Amino acid sequence: MxxxxxxxxxxxxxxxxxxxxxxxxxxxxxxxxxxxxxxxxxxxxxxxxxxxxxxxxxxxxxxxxxxxxxxxxxxxxxxxxxxxxxxxxxxxxxxxxxxxxxxxxxxxxxxxxxxxxxxxxxxxxxxxxxxxxxxxxxxxxxxxxxxxxxxxxxxxxxxxxxxxxxxQVPPLDETRPLPPHPVARAFVEMVERCFRSIHTAEEYAAVLGYSPRTVARASAEATGLTPKQVIDARLILESRRLLAYTDLPVCAVGHRLGFEDAANFCRFFARATGMSPGTFRASHRW
The missing domain is CATH 2.60.120 (Jelly Rolls)
Structure with missing residues (x-):
């Protein structure tokens, strides 16, 4: 596969x-x-x-x-x-x-x-x-x-x-929709479109036409997260999907997410999740 x-x-x-x-x-x-x-x-x-x-x-x-x-x-x-x-x-x-x-x-x-x-x-x-x-x-x-x-x-x-x-009813899980903050909304929507190719908050701020400080403040107010945490969370979500649901080699997963070097992707994934991509895949096969 x-x-x-x-x-x-x-x-x-x-x-x-x-x-x-x-x-x-x-x-x-x-x-x-x-x-x-x-x-x-x-x-x-x-x-x-x-x-x-x-x-x-x-x-x-x-x-x-x-x-x-x-x-x-x-x-x-x-x-x-x-x-x-x-x-x-x-x-x-x-x-x-x-x-x-x-x-x-x-x-x-x-x-x-x-x-x-x-x-x-x-x-x-x-x-x-x-x-x-x-x-x-x-x-x-x-x-x-x-x-x-x-x-x-x-x-x-x-x-x-x-x-x-x-x-109006609290959900069973802890996730909440993003409040209607215009700068935060624009940032999160752009992350959803561009997370594979843009990995830094500064690049997002430049494309959106805001200062990095403005994007950081909006992200913190709306989500409680820094822009880097929002970007990394989206990368980790897609990493987990590809590792659990496909047989793509780890290096190919990293490449799809914009990591040219497989070692950099492995370090990023391990730092965020506490386990290597291979260990995660072995314990979460669908």
């Missing part, structure tokens, strides 16, 4: 009925729809958000090596680019959407995040979801008319309301 594409299937945002619509709301089923795409890949990486609300059954699912347990009342939010197993056979609803659909209102990559709602919160979340589902069906399957020209705008607001209601 020599390439991530042999292990990890890529899911692009392709709506089954409305081309160009960056939102899909569907019942969770083991087959049909997106479940029939990339059937030969046990692992998936989507370029859109996937929110799974379980209403029946139970099962486990790993996202970026972290286990998440589905049961009635649980919700899992998988962010774009995160490597995840296929959902287990459970009953529930999947809400998939792109960053572009919400016109920049969605948080930068974080998580994944898990919730288990109590009765009151679950009732509210389901009420929001029911309204979203109804308007989604009306917009996608109903007759087209001039009165529905604002339908996509309504879906956008309903989805945003659902996500805000979800985030």
């Amino acid at each position: 020599s390439d991530t594409r042999q292990t990890i299937g890529r899911l692009d945002a392709v709506h089954p009925e409305r081309a160009g619509l960056g939102l899909c709301v569907a019942a969770l089923r083991p087959t049909g729809g997106c479940m029939d795409r990339e059937r030969g890949s046990p692992l998936l990486r989507a370029d859109f958000h996937v929110v799974l609300l379980c209403s029946g059954g139970s099962g486990d699912q790993r996202v970026d090596l972290a286990p998440h347990h589905h049961r009635p009342g649980s919700l899992l939010w998988i962010r774009p680019g995160q490597v995840h197993e296929r959902p287990p056979v459970i009953e529930g609803t999947a809400v998939c959407f792109t960053d572009d659909f919400l016109s920049g209102e969605t948080p930068p990559p974080a998580g994944p995040s898990s919730w288990h709602f109590g009765p009151a919160d679950l009732g509210d979340v389901r009420s929001h979801l029911t309204v979203l589902q109804g308007e989604y069906r009306r917009y996608v399957s109903g007759p087209t008319s001039s009165r529905l020209t604002t339908g996509e705008q309504m879906l956008r607001h309903l989805l945003l309301a659902l996500l805000i209601r979800v985030e």
